[in-house]
Amino acid sequence: MTVLAKQKAGPSYVEFVVLMSMMMSLTALSIDAMLPALPQIGSDLNVQNGNTRQLVISIIFLGLALGQLFFGPLSDKTGRKPAIYAGYALYIAGALISLLA
Numbered sequence: 001m002t003v004l005a006k007q008k009a010g011p012s013y014v015e016f017v018v019l020m021s022m023m024m025s026l027t028a029l030s031i032d033a034m035l036p037a038l039p040q041i042g043s044d045l046n047v048q049n050g051n052t053r054q055l056v057i058s059i060i061f062l063g064l065a066l067g068q069l070f071f072g073p074l075s076d077k078t079g080r081k082p083a084i085y086a087g088y089a090l091y092i093a094g095a096l097i098s099l100l101a
Contacts, residue, residue, distance in 0.1 A: 019084065026091060031060060 011019070034041075034056065042053035067087070075083035
């Protein structure tokens with residue numbers, strides 16, 4: 001007689017779509033929330049050239065790209081949900097620090 005091991009059920013289709021849409025909306029939100037403040041950021045940092053101010057947006061995308069190098073292996077080791085929740089916690093902590101700066 002063979003005993004089948006219980007397989008852990010993954011997230012439903014709706015849960016997956018909601019989680020992925022939340023993750024993608026955070027990227028758009030982080031850029032859209034910063035765009036109106038870009039001239040003020042440039043003046044605070046004494047940046048005269050408008051193109052140089054836009055490097056802030058490039059740094060956001062660089063952070064997204066480099067974050068995958070950390071969270072990819074973490075996701076492989078611990079699973080997707082803990083890695084996603086760790087990323088959300090890091091994002092919220094950064095947002096709170098930025099709020100208080």
